[in-house]
Amino acid sequence: MKKIFILLSILSLAAGVMPTAMADPAADLKKFQDYFKKRFPTVPFDEFSNGMYALPGLESYRDQWMLYNEFPPYELGLSLGKKAWETPFKNGKTFASCFKNGGKNIAQGYPYWDGTTNKVRTAEMDLNDCLKRNGESPYADLDKDLEARVRFAQLVAYFYSMSAGQRLKIDVSSPGAVKAYEDGKKFWWQRRGQLNFACANCHMDLAGKNLGGNQPLSAALGHTTAWPAQRLEWGRLETIHFRYITCNQQIRAKPMKHGSDIYNNLQFYETYMSSGLPLTAPAMRN
Amino acid sequence: MQKMFKIVVKISFAATWLGVAAFMAPAAFAAGGEAPDSKVCNDKENPPKDVVTQGGCIVIDRTKGNCNACHQVPGIISGDIATRFESMAQRWPDKAKLRAQIFDASKNNPITVMPPFGKNQILTSDEIDKVVEFILSL
Numbered sequence: 562m563k564k565i566f567i568l569l570s571i572l573s574l575a576a577g578v579m580p581t582a583m584a585d586p587a588a589d590l591k592k593f594q595d596y597f598k599k600r601f602p603t604v605p606f607d608e609f610s611n612g613m614y615a616l617p618g619l620e621s622y623r624d625q626w627m628l629y630n631e632f633p634p635y636e637l638g639l640s641l642g643k644k645a646w647e648t649p650f651k652n653g654k655t656f657a658s659c660f661k662n663g664g665k666n667i668a669q670g671y672p673y674w675d676g677t678t679n680k681v682r683t684a685e686m687d688l689n690d691c692l693k694r695n696g697e698s699p700y701a702d703l704d705k706d707l708e709a710r711v712r713f714a715q716l717v718a719y720f721y722s723m724s725a726g727q728r729l730k731i732d733v734s735s736p737g738a739v740k741a742y743e744d745g746k747k748f749w750w751q752r753r754g755q756l757n758f759a760c761a762n763c764h765m766d767l768a769g770k771n772l773g774g775n776q777p778l779s780a781a782l783g784h785t786t787a788w789p790a791q792r793l794e795w796g797r798l799e800t801i802h803f804r805y806i807t808c809n810q811q812i813r814a815k816p817m818k819h820g821s822d823i824y825n826n827l828q829f830y831e832t833y834m835s836s837g838l839p840l841t842a843p844a845m846r847n
Numbered sequence: 848m849q850k851m852f853k854i855v856v857k858i859s860f861a862a863t864w865l866g867v868a869a870f871m872a873p874a875a876f877a878a879g880g881e882a883p884d885s886k887v888c889n890d891k892e893n894p895p896k897d898v899v900t901q902g903g904c905i906v907i908d909r910t911k912g913n914c915n916a917c918h919q920v921p922g923i924i925s926g927d928i929a930t931r932f933e934s935m936a937q938r939w940p941d942k943a944k945l946r947a948q949i950f951d952a953s954k955n956n957p958i959t960v961m962p963p964f965g966k967n968q969i970l971t972s973d974e975i976d977k978v979v980e981f982i983l984s985l
Contacts, residue, residue, distance in 0.1 A: 755962070755967045755968070755969055756962040756967070756969065757953075757962050757963055757967060758960065758962075762960045766960060767928055767960065770926065770927055770928045771926050771927050771928075772916050772917070772926045772928065773913075773915065773916040773924070773925065773926045774915070774924040774925050774926050774927070775924065776926075
């Protein structure tokens, strides 16, 4: 009975940070981060970049994670991503030519709002654009072509690794950006699927709890900092959109398309909510 | 061989809800009182005939009830999200109310995370009845 009450009070806490009609990203951000700081007062802020391993009560999972971090299973994929990044196009140029600062220390500003195309742009979109502008074929068909998606994830992982430790800083100052942010936020809080879960149910209400006794749930604070990531279960680097797809499938909801506007906006919202946290991608995950 | 392993993993992942890959410790067979042995549940030749065991099999089936993802069900590895299933008959003297909680938990608590098993047709009416019989045995 006591448990029920604790649970109910946890749930109502989360209800307290439910979105209001007014769009005010900065106020949302404060509420969102304060929620986790209060929920997990012993966790230092930067630790949230380590996903579920940062949370109290999951020490045995963390110990195991530290062990695989000694020889990270994603190293091979990351080195293939580095090779793809460095291999010259047919015209002799490389990816570095398409990015500010040769691509170093810039990923903390991704995804970003692009006022010219009126869309949120992800690192994947800029990498693919770079390929097209240089007469190369982009990574495509990412929902169906597992091999292309994994090769892309390796490249994106290398791109993010060049900004490791940089703190997320997302610009939501323009009205268009706020609209995209609102769109992502709506998706985050909405219940869906036959099992009727919102993202917020698992990654806020139930953060730190253990589903089924062997699948702990991460806090949303820190989401996106580690991606592309490699799960033991997958045995390969994967994109954040693939993570979204699998989270949607778990609750028997129809997943959205890899690279769809809605997932871009969700990623924009989630990344903004983790503002200030250091990038750790790529990383190992359960 | 590795390929076959991968396929098996893939199928079991697809068939799972909440993606919980539970490696269940087989419990001794008993009609009620605790989770039935998964071998008993999966015996196609000789499926369990009593409703209590049938209900127990639905409760621990990851594609059906998967109640142990959240509730502690005696005799099986469980999550720590919701109440422990124990002394159910004492706590739920009114069977209809218990059934209603499983049919649509959001009636009692609009912000609950418990899936609405009947309302969203995750379980059939008959399956819910069997689940009720099983949990009342705990």
